[in-house]
Amino acid sequence: xxxxxxxxxxxxxxxxxxxxxxxxxxxxxxxxxxxxxxxxxxxxxxxxxxxxxxxxxxxxxxxxxxxxxxxxxxxxxxxxxxxxxxxxxxxxxxxxxxxxxxxxxxxxxxxxxxxxxxxxxxxxxxxxxxxxxxxxxxxxxxxxxxxxxxxxxxxxxxxxxxxxxxxxxxxxxxxxxxxxxxxxxxxxxxxxxxxxxxxxxxxxxxxxxxxxxxxxxxxxxxxxxxxxxxxxxxxxxxxxxxxxxxxxxxxxxxxxxxxxxxxxxxxxxxxxxxxxxxxxxxxxxxxxxxxxxxxxxxxxxxxxxxxxxxxx
Amino acid sequence: xxxxxxxxxxxxxxxxxxxxxxxxxxxxxxxxxxxxxxxxxxxxxxxxxxxxxxxxxxxxxxxxxxxxxxxxxxxxxxxxxxxxxxxxxxxxxxxxxxxxxxxxxxxxxxxxxxxxxxxxxxxxxxxxxxxxxxxxxxxxxxxxxxxxxxxxxxxxxxxxxxxxxxxxxxxxxxxxxxxxxxxxxxxxxxx
Numbered sequence: 183x184x185x186x187x188x189x190x191x192x193x194x195x196x197x198x199x200x201x202x203x204x205x206x207x208x209x210x211x212x213x214x215x216x217x218x219x220x221x222x223x224x225x226x227x228x229x230x231x232x233x234x235x236x237x238x239x240x241x242x243x244x245x246x247x248x249x250x251x252x253x254x255x256x257x258x259x260x261x262x263x264x265x266x267x268x269x270x271x272x273x274x275x276x277x278x279x280x281x282x283x284x285x286x287x288x289x290x291x292x293x294x295x296x297x298x299x300x301x302x303x304x305x306x307x308x309x310x311x312x313x314x315x316x317x318x319x320x321x322x323x324x325x326x327x328x329x330x331x332x333x334x335x336x337x338x339x340x341x342x343x344x345x346x347x348x349x350x351x352x353x354x355x356x357x358x359x360x361x362x363x364x365x366x367x368x369x370x371x372x373x374x375x376x377x378x379x380x381x382x383x384x385x386x387x388x389x390x391x392x393x394x395x396x397x398x399x400x401x402x403x404x405x406x407x408x409x410x411x412x413x414x415x416x417x418x419x420x421x422x423x424x425x426x427x428x429x430x431x432x433x434x435x436x437x438x439x440x441x442x443x444x445x446x447x448x449x450x451x452x453x454x455x456x457x458x459x460x461x462x463x464x465x466x467x468x469x470x471x472x473x474x475x476x477x478x479x480x481x482x483x484x485x486x487x488x489x490x491x492x493x494x
Numbered sequence: 495x496x497x498x499x500x501x502x503x504x505x506x507x508x509x510x511x512x513x514x515x516x517x518x519x520x521x522x523x524x525x526x527x528x529x530x531x532x533x534x535x536x537x538x539x540x541x542x543x544x545x546x547x548x549x550x551x552x553x554x555x556x557x558x559x560x561x562x563x564x565x566x567x568x569x570x571x572x573x574x575x576x577x578x579x580x581x582x583x584x585x586x587x588x589x590x591x592x593x594x595x596x597x598x599x600x601x602x603x604x605x606x607x608x609x610x611x612x613x614x615x616x617x618x619x620x621x622x623x624x625x626x627x628x629x630x631x632x633x634x635x636x637x638x639x640x641x642x643x644x645x646x647x648x649x650x651x652x653x654x655x656x657x658x659x660x661x662x663x664x665x666x667x668x669x670x671x672x673x674x675x676x677x678x679x680x681x682x683x684x685x
Contacts, residue, residue: 186581205584212568212585221621224571254571484585487571491582 187488191303191310194319195360203328203361209484210329210477216253217479227256230490231286234260236313237268237293242451242475243313243322247290250482256287256490274298275305282306287490291315309489317351317415322485323450324357326478328365330470331405333477334446339366344399344441346433347409347458350377351416354450355409363389372399373409373431376420396431400440406468407448408433408459424457434460438468446470501661501678507654510673513633513666516651517546520631521553523649528598531555533626534562535597539569539615540586542604545668546633550602563597565590572614588618595623600649604664606632609645634662634675659683 187205195203216224232251236244244260251258268277274293281289282305290311291299296318303310314320331338343362349355349371359382362369371378372393382392393399400406411427421427438447447459447469455461464471508516528534531554538547544566555561568586576582601615612630619628631649636656638646654677656662661678665671 186584188581209585212587215588216571219622224621225617226571226576487585488582491576491580 187491189489191299191312192321192485192489193299193303193310193312195321195324195357195364196319198321198361198364200364203325203364206325206481206484206488207329207332209488210325210480213483213487214477214480216483217476223253223255225255226487227251227254227287227490230254230256230288231284232256232258232288232290232486233281233286233308234258234313235266235281235289235291236261237263237291237298238314240292240313242478243292246475246478247311247313247482247486250479250486251288253479254483254486256486259286275301278302278305282308288486311485311489314353316353317356318353319357319360320353320450321357322478322481323354324361325485326474326481327354327358327407327448327450328361329477329481330448330474331367331446333473334470335404338362341367341404342402343367343369343405343407344393344396344403345369345371345407345409346396346399347373347431348377348411348420349373349382349409350379350420351412352409358407359390367405370399370403372396374421374427396433397437397440400433400437403441403445405446405448406433406438406441407450410450410452411454411458424454428457428460432456432458432460433463435462435466438463438466448474450474500681501663502681503676504660504679505677506674507677508652508675513651513673513675516633517549518553520633520649520651521550521557524550524600524629524631525554525558527629527648531558531560531562533596533598535565535592535594535599535625536562537565537567537590537594537599537601537615537619539567539601539603539611541669542664542666543567543602545666546604547600547602550600550631563592565592565594567601567615567618569611569614569618572618574610574614590622593623594619594625596626599625599628600631601628602631604632604666605634605636605662606630606645606647606650607636607640607662609641609643612645613643633664636662 248258286308288309290313292313296316299310299312299315368389370391370393449471536547536551538544551564566589568588570583570585629648632647633651635650635653665674
């Protein structure tokens with residue numbers, strides 16, 4: 183049996199137990215069914231308010247959280263940087279306190295600096311969901327990746343998962359390394375030397391390996407996860423050109439052949455086609471990139487539901 | 495949620511044979527009212543309504559030569575007490591593979607008490623379509639005086655008048671590993 187989830191906030195995967203992760207995934211499976219009905223709405227969060235506070239551009243994640251809230255009958259409000267009073271010079275904490283005064287139940291926040299959601303969580307009575315903070319964590323992405331793997335592989339324990347590309351700037355990689363190793367997968371990360379932090383192995387004890395080249399990471403893997411090259415976070419030269427990157431580190435059909443025959447390919451989106459992933463791989467039969475989006479909605483419904491549970 | 499360990503069994507009201515006979519009678523009553531198994535759709539309410547619906551469906555299959563449609567509902571998302579029960583309860587899958595449109599639905603649950611679970615089940619069912627009619631079958635009816643909503647069962651295995659302080663536990667081998675229905679009280683409230 184799964185245990186009830188008792189947290190106020192979801193700030194990262196790092197401080198979750200395997201048990202809590204399993205509760206979220208189990209709940210998400212039930213919510214997937216809601217999105218397959220003709221009437222894609224349940225009355226569960228009627229009267230609750232969810233604020234989406236996005237300080238970074240986002241299509242997928244913001245829409246996903248907004249739809250998740252609406253399908254649970256919560257009221258969803260979106261605030262983006264360009265239209266917020268931050269443009270007038272208000273600090274984030276002052277803004278959070280003002281939002282708090284309107285008594286929302288959940289604030290979903292994305293920010294380019296690590297730790298912003300954690301600060302808001304201290305300042306606000308609302309439940310805070312981290313929708314990506316700088317290069318730190320993106321917990322709901324890791325949860326939806328785990329759900330995708332579990333639905334297609336039946337388990338996570340014992341699988342070999344390759345995570346390729348820009349590890350240094352990737353909150354997706356950090357959350358995934360925590361989650362997958364907690365659930366017993368073996369994770370191999372690889373990419374250009376400049377984009378693979380050497381101290382990454384310190385994040386977890388076992389089950390994480392830094393591979394010398396991407397071929398050895400892909401070899402025999404059950405899951406190949408390709409990360410986006412984050413041009414917006416690169417203010418120095420990490421590799422010569424995009425073309426060079428794709429030749430040495432891009433996931434091509436040829437490289438994918440090194441993985442197990444039934445290996446699945448994941449990408450958190452948005453893709454740079456022809457850079458980190460070849461188009462024929464992205465659109466190929468191993469790719470579950472669009473399934474990930476469907477699972478993402480279910481995971482976010484589960485997170486909103488679990489966090490808004492009654493008082494302690 | 496009540497904890498197993500602080501409950502004391504006061505009386506055992508059904509054993510495996512009696513549960514089986516009650517389900518056989520429910521199966522006959524359902525097909526009699528429905529005049530066969532045509533358009534019949536049994537929907538078990540999680541958790542213990544699900545195995546009960548499966549067993550009744552099997553018995554109807556034996557009687558009529560065809561097994562009715564089967565589905566299950568998890569009513570958690572439709573509960574009216576979510577903001578007062580503490581941590582969010584675990585949600586399980588709802589499975590209504592076949593369309594309920596124009597079907598004769600029989601909701602199946604183990605115990606009818608306040609009627610609130612059935613209200614939630616009806617609301618959820620309506621989100622899936624428009625059945626022709628909906629009936630309610632329960633193994634145990636705790637009596638009308640406990641009802642908090644105008645909801646009654648159409649098919650009843652056994653009516654058991656109970657006090658509010660008493661707890662009816664239906665145990666089924668699929669979930670609990672044994673077959674029995676008992677009346678329990680919290681330890682210290684035996685008198």
